[in-house]
Amino acid sequence: MTQLVCACCAATMQAIGNFGQYGHFRCDSCGYEVFKSSNVTQSTDYEGDCDYLDDLELFPATGDRIQWHHQRALDFIAERVPAGGMTLDVGCFDGFFVRHLCDRLFDAYGVDFNRTALKWGIDRFGLNGRISNRPVADLLAEDRRFDVVTLFEVIEHLDDFDPVLRDCVALLKPGGYLVISAPNNEMSWRPPLDFPPHHLSRFSPVALRNMALRLGLDPVVSKEQCSLFDLVRNYTGVLFRRSDSASMRGGEFRNRGIVDPLRRIANRSKWVVYSVLWPIDKLLQAAGFRYIGQLMIARKIGR
Numbered sequence: 001m002t003q004l005v006c007a008c009c010a011a012t013m014q015a016i017g018n019f020g021q022y023g024h025f026r027c028d029s030c031g032y033e034v035f036k037s038s039n040v041t042q043s044t045d046y047e048g049d050c051d052y053l054d055d056l057e058l059f060p061a062t063g064d065r066i067q068w069h070h071q072r073a074l075d076f077i078a079e080r081v082p083a084g085g086m087t088l089d090v091g092c093f094d095g096f097f098v099r100h101l102c103d104r105l106f107d108a109y110g111v112d113f114n115r116t117a118l119k120w121g122i123d124r125f126g127l128n129g130r131i132s133n134r135p136v137a138d139l140l141a142e143d144r145r146f147d148v149v150t151l152f153e154v155i156e157h158l159d160d161f162d163p164v165l166r167d168c169v170a171l172l173k174p175g176g177y178l179v180i181s182a183p184n185n186e187m188s189w190r191p192p193l194d195f196p197p198h199h200l201s202r203f204s205p206v207a208l209r210n211m212a213l214r215l216g217l218d219p220v221v222s223k224e225q226c227s228l229f230d231l232v233r234n235y236t237g238v239l240f241r242r243s244d245s246a247s248m249r250g251g252e253f254r255n256r257g258i259v260d261p262l263r264r265i266a267n268r269s270k271w272v273v274y275s276v277l278w279p280i281d282k283l284l285q286a287a288g289f290r291y292i293g294q295l296m297i298a299r300k301i302g303r
C-alpha cells in the first residue's frame with residue numbers, strides 16, 4: 001500500500017479510499033487529508049475555468065469580493081502592520097484585495113496565473129505594475145521582501161503546496177506575517193465542491209498550525225468560521241449547480257437568470273445577515289458547529 005507523509009505534521013498518513021482516479025489519504029494525528037493522482041491538475045486548468053470568471057461581472061466592485069477571511073485579515077493587517085508596509089497576495093485573482101490594501105495606504109502587490117482576471121483588475125482597479133502572473137519563485141530572485149504574504153483559498157487547490165509556502169516564507173521579512181485561509185475540514189456539512197479536482201487537500205485548524213510550525217513560523221491567530229448563513233447559501237447554491245460538469249469548481253451554475261440576482265442579493269446582504277445571526281452562530285459554535293472558513297496567521301520569527 002502506498003504511504004504518504006503528512007505535509008503538515010510529518011506523521012504517516014493512512015490510505016482511506018478512492019475518489020475517482022484519486023487516492024484519498026488522511027493524517028490521524030492532525031486531521032489533514034489529501035487526494036493524490038498521477039494526473040496532476042495544472043494551473044492552466046484554472047485559467048480556463050469560466051465559473052470563476054463569471055464572478056468578475058457578477059461582483060464587479062472590489063467590496064463585493066471581500067469575504068469573512070479577507071475581512072479578518074484586513075483587520076489584522078491594519079492593526080499590526082504600519083501603513084506603507086509591503087504586502088503580497090498569492091492567488092490574487094483580479095487583485096481586489098490588493099486594491100483594498102492600496103486604498104488603506106499599504107504598498108500592496110499580487111500574483112495569479114489567471115491572465116483574464118489580472119487584465120480585468122489592471123484595467124478596472126488601476127493595478128498596473130502591482131499584479132502580474134509571475135511565479136512566486138521569480139519574486140525571490142529580487143531583493144523585495146514583504147511584511148505580509150497572504151494566500152486566501154489557495155493551498156487546498158495545490159497538488160503540492162509545500163514548496164510554494166516555503167517560497168512565501170522566504171519572501172517574508174523577519175517578523176512578517178503569513179496569512180492563510182482554507183475551508184475547515186471540521187465543517188458541519190461538506191459541499192460537493194470539497195472534492196477533486198476542485199480541492200486536493202483538506203485542513204483542520206490543528207493541521208494549519210502544525211504546518212506553520214513546520215515552516216519555522218510562530219502561529220499567532222487561528223480562527224474558525226461558524227456561519228449558518230453561509231451554510232444555507234452554499235447548500236442552496238448546490239441545488240442550482242450542474243452535477244455532470246467537469247468544471248474545476250465542481251459544477252457550473254444553471255438557470256443563471258435566477259441564480260445571478262440571488263447570488264448578488266445574498267452577497268450584498270451578507271454582513272448584515274452575519275451580524276443579525278451572530279448570537280445564533282455563537283451558540284452553534286459552542287455546540288461544535290463549524291462552517292466553512294478558517295484563518296491562520298503565523299509570524300516569521302526574528303527581528
Ligand SMILES: [Zn+2]
Pocket residue numbers: 006007008009010011027028029030031032207
Ligand atoms: Zn498531520
